[in-house]
Amino acid sequence: MSSTSFVHLHVHSEYSLLDGANRIDALLKRAREWGMPAVALTDHGNMFGAIKFYRQAQQVGVKPILGCEVYMAPGSRFDRNTPPRGERAYHLTLLARNTQGYKNLIKLVSAGYLEGFYYHPRIDKALLADHAEGLIVLSGCWNSELCQLLLKGEQAQAEQVACWYREVLGSENYYLEIQDQGLEGQQELNAALLRLSEKTGIPLVATNDCHYFDLEDAQVHDVLLCIQTGKGINDPKRLRFSSNQFYFKSPAEMQALFRTCPASIEQTLAIAERCAVEIPLGQTFLPRYTVPDGFTLDDYLEKLAWEGLEERLRFLEKREKGFSRRQREAYYRQRLAEELQIIKKMGYAGYFLIVWDFVRYAREQGIPVGPGRGSAAGSLLAYVLRITDLDPLKYDLIFERFLNPERVTLPDIDIDFCMERRDEVIRYVTEKYGKENVAQIITFGKMLAKGVIRDVGRALDLPYGEVDKIAKLVPAKLNMTLERAMQEEPRLKELAEQDGTGKTLLTLARKLEGMTRHASTHAAGVVISPQPLTEFLPLYRGTQGEAITQFPMEDIEALGLLKIDFLGLRTLTVIYRTLELIRQGRGENLTLDQIPLDDKATYQLLSEARTFGVFQLESQGLREILQKLRPEVFEDLIALVALYRPGPLGSGMVDEFIQRKHGKVPIVYEVPQLEPILKETYGVIVYQEQVMKIASTLAGFSLGAADLLRRAMG
Template sequence: MFINCKTWFSYRYGTYSTEALVDAAAERGLSSLGLCNINSTADTWDFVDFCRKKKIKPLVGAEIRNEDIFRYTLLAKNDTGLLEINRFLSEHLQEKKAFPERPDCFSAVIILYPFESLAAQSLKEHEFIGILATELNRVKKQEIEAFPKKWIIRHPVTFQNKTYFNVHRLLRAIGKNTLISKLGEKDFAAPDEMFVPEAALMSAFRNFPGMISNTLQLIDSCEIKTELNTDKNKKHYSASKEDDRILLEKLAIEGLQYRYGNNPIAKARVIKELKIIDQLNFNAYFLIVWDVIRYAQNRGFYYVGRGSGANSIVAYCLKITDVDPIKLDLYFERFLNPHRTSPPDFDMDFSWKDRDEVIDYIFKRYGKDHVSLLGMYSTFQRRAVIRELGKVFGLPKEEIDQLVRGKDQPMNEDKIQRTILKYGQLLENFPNHHSIHPGGMLISEKPIYQYTVNEMPPKGFCTAQVDMFLAEKIGLFKLDILSQRGLGHIKEAIRLVKQNKGIDIDIHRVEEFMSDPKVASQIRKADTIGCFYIESPAMRQLLTKLKCDDYLRLVAASSIIRPGVSQSGMMKQYIERFHDPKKIVYLHPKMKELLEETYGVMVYQEDVIKVAHHFAGLDMGEADILRRAMSGKYRSHNQFNAIKEKFFANCREFGYEENTTAEVWRQIESFGGYSFSKAHSASFAVESYQSLYLKTYFPMEFMVAVINNFGGFYSTEFYFHELKRTGAKVNPPCVNRSEYLTNISGEEVFVGFIHIQQLEAKLCTLILEERESNGPYLSLEDFIERTHSGPEQLNILISVGAFAFTGLGKKKLLWKANFAQKRLTAIPDSPALFKEPAMDFVLPDFPDYPLEDALDEINVLGFALTDMFRLCAHDGSGTVFAEQLPSLLGKNVEVLGQLVVTKDVRTINREHMAFGTFLDPKGDWLDSIHFPPSLKRFPFQGKGFYKIRGKVVIEFGAYAVEVNAMWKVGLKGKREVEPISMLSTISI
């Protein structure tokens, strides 16, 4: 009888989770249940799955609304009907067009219209009128008798009880961005949209037995047969499965020759993998990924293939990845094995500039009816939901801020605040809105609409309403097409080297880079600013502590830096054991056998699988669930808990001591959602080596590329700092020499127009196009005449030094610009036939001050191109430099630094402490440690200069200052004369 139920996937409307809705129906002994979310089928397959497990017949469809206006309910008669509903919803949602009042495009869909929307005599065979119990007193008996088959019981279910009715109303207020007191009755559901006893519903319609029988017949006429957890992906890349097998084998054997020559071990592994790939029907999957990579190669796109796919030698031979699984002892079973409970996936990283073209290719190559981006949904979290509820109740911002902060402190709460906290807790983890998975794509054999609605977000590519968990349950395997800026700056650096030096670089000669002594020295010195994944202060310190100068150690570093490993204490153990083998302690002889390579420390996801399988006796499928749980990609807590129990039970049977088992489990748990597979780390290390090679041999072009890609750990000013350290001459923007992005010619760099914060994009384009068409600007007046720049924009360009080529000071240029602007009262329709000579004036000598250029640059660019320490109000007397710290170990010193970045952490006692990274006056990097007592007395006060007093300490070769006092230092005024001091002799 309940054929129109909603879950919380009727965003900001329904209050049931999908499972809770089905459980509620099962508790009431219902034999059938219908799910019709508003303009959505997002959780249809979870609903079907839960219903089947509870022996409830699922009916699926959607409730169609234009804004708040309810039009009709659609119910799928069968799988074809569901496809039709999904296609119908997709068309209207993508094109953002209103749903028709009466659709005429279905062959296997039942349409239920609300009472009094259509006359019964006009209805077609598949159309009905749904009647609420509250509407029975308005139904005309004559019409029912005239068309007895057209009337259906409609009792919507939206919320659980009165409390959740209030939750529903709050959701509606949030959705409409209004005060709850301003909601009208039409803005929310009727208070009775809850489950009632089925007998009570039948009793309400006892005078209309035909409606009851019609409803039962309608339920009987609907059936969804699609099996879940079965392969729904594109079946063949070529004409047939056998053709796919032959083609993949041919490509793998050809790639084997390229990668390994006649290596018998590699050949045996290729043959073994091909057999498993064919047995598990993954030939087409490999070929589709190969096809995407081949397209990228032909377009000159840079990419990194990673993920568990890098465990596959076939993927290596197909150039999907550049990680040698034999060299790194990566086992294929981590990627694909008959026991694996989840589909494998390839992660393919492209430059942010190229990714959309790759996605577009996949849509066009495999058909828009079979391809979609993978969806996801954002959820309400505590802080956000309290802010939303605070607005709904009309609280002032200050009070909302206090409520948000109040979780860990007592408050004098009034009734409204208590209400907000109560309902905020109920709303936590509710889906809030549909979103896009960071990179997942689905390619189906049947039309994608068989499984999901496709929406069209601003990104411009069709996006499924289902998330990765539901796609997996359906049987659709995602293909991850990701973007990262690291690849962008590698590509840009190669372009700049070709343009500036005429050198072509083959960036895939990674084996040569790994054996290059200059590159090894660069890692050992941790001179890695700008290099993908290894530039953060923590990573640079780790490289120093591990004396890292080779690929395998870099792979390990890429994994142990992850929070799961570092926070568990295992990173510290790894470093200690690396330096002192006497400290290597294995929890059990079996653990030595499994973890000797990593000094008895679990570093990779593969280590967890090895331990779970070989130490605790779990089969590979169960070990895979552990692996997925630790990486945050599994959501069945019941199954996970069952595996945990089996883990401990098996260990007891094996006779392990209880504390040994507990410690092994603690180490597994500590990985949380942060550990890497070894293949991931290896892929990242390959890209790190590519960046390192470019930084080592072409440092200027490399740093310009990093600046132009606006991606990295640090802000742009510090990349300009690194650029100056390479010896490049960095000039401010110039209307004759700058491009939109920063450019380099020889050793001279001109800052790009993009860095001028208030420069209008339209004027920027005009400057470049006019210069391209008619040559360099000859003077300020020539620029004004050709671009008709307004006074504000002109003043910005003058202030930043963009007219330095004229040889005139900024003040004279500003005076001349002001005069020229007054003469130019209107923009001429066409260029003048003859150039008028510029009027010449004898201007007074305007005073120039030492620091005004730097201050102008800060105002216009956000940072100064000059040595920033010229602006520091402290002359540096009595302080030491970072390079002197090794000779001052254990002594108290004072240093002067410009703050780069801070990292806040909590101690075991939950107290705040921090790590700081500074630049010293010589441009060297300086690390600081701020323990809780020091941080409380001397907190950071934003970016700028600091004088620091503390003790020089060392940890495994990494020097830092343990801070006991710190003071913020101000800036000089622009008229201040620079003192002759130690700072004035320092150049970067």
């Protein structure tokens, strides 16, 4: 037998929250190095990491086996009473054999959270029997029903359980899982499993229930369990593993462990060979928007667009100083026709109609809607549909920055709503497209530099003051890591190199840094599906009992599902309350578009940095820059907000911009063609649109190709 003839079929990643200490990329890299043809992911009760695992496995050339270690209720999943013997749930290892099995796995895992949650997300035998097609089931670890019966000497009942699974799943799809981590009583358990296998003909398969990466990571996992349970490492009653052998062992190690049962090793390869799941990535699955009789999606969008343009042109002619409809209308019509042609060609008319519909609903209900966020402000179509309220032609914004015809991806329109009424819009969308088709999106909190030091310090029972002092040595900078912190703070580096508690603390913290700590609901993300979501992804139970996705934002985008950010913005609430107070107090029906953007008194207040409570202009750092900049026009404010980022601040771009504005540094254009592009920003490249225009003007790039260049630049 080859030294590489083994596949791990029972593996926990960091998505077995605060119990798994394996990073997916490291697992796959190790599997490839060892020549493993495949590896499974079987996190506790969830599929959080499934798409990440699937995509990365394909990239490294290792077959991904998608699975889950589910919790089986002793009776019904609906039973919320703890049984007399105290078994709240047993463990069972499920693997998707094919795409149908993957879909059934999704439904089982979703039901575990939405129907069977009681301490754990539980399923039951009846549900498994209904969704058994395409699954391979391993009998489970020490905490499985089968092993617990054998440990109690109840061989006859154990045989009944095993035969039930074999009958439901088919004899070729059920295996007795055998492990050897050196636990007390494990040899006797394995002997009982072997006898059961011989009696029933159910084959044995070897696994290792991998919770961490290397042998030396047993301590890392121990600390992780302390963080999970809120216990100190010196607590004699805390949760702990009874062995340090739950790591990602090499094929040679596994073969040595089961040398008396080589068939159990060979079965891992046979199972891996049979598993083949294909997840469609890169496709688009838009919900269907119902248009009036006699219209196609494209026809109806065009009708709304041209009607909207007429309304906007009348508005601009009435309100915009110096706007000449006679001079500008042809330009607007040409731009709108070009956008509609691109959208029709890419098949995204339905997307715009869906967004238009819920924004229209919000406006009709008097729910404040933001003027526009992100690259969607570059779309004239979005403007004429009143999805946004910013004229992209006035600000010379580029449509291809929003929707690139040379890179087929779903548009991404983020919408701000009044914080207090955002949920009304989500409720409207849910009712329109179906409760089973709409859900909010999960997000994961990570153990970051300062936080992981505090977590590990508590777990090690170190004095709070000592841990706090070390944590405060980490510089308070964006995206700070412990590695960077040690480079920038000599005292931290010294602690990490000297023997003592500080070194232990930092060593363990660095091992855990960046791992997933908890799951929560994304502040804005909502997914809308053309079918029940469980046809595409598993669902999770939020803190209020609501259904949210188990896949995060980037995985939902990879699946091609429609993702919308419904952002609840406090500033919108404050602005519209202010308008209401003006109406009540002064009898004026003031609207935002009536407020001029060239009011000198306002710019004087801004130059004095009197901006407490002003969205994006109230931080101490930004107020200091406001006083230096002394803005005079609205475009100065746009540039300031764009420049107030770590990169420009650290590179001196902000100071350069201010000095050029005030004439302290001459404005020099390397070539004359740059002047019309950079004149507004005093010769400094501030916006991504400027990068695109430079590439188009100087190198002949199409705007689509220029957008690809912009993306490559980061």
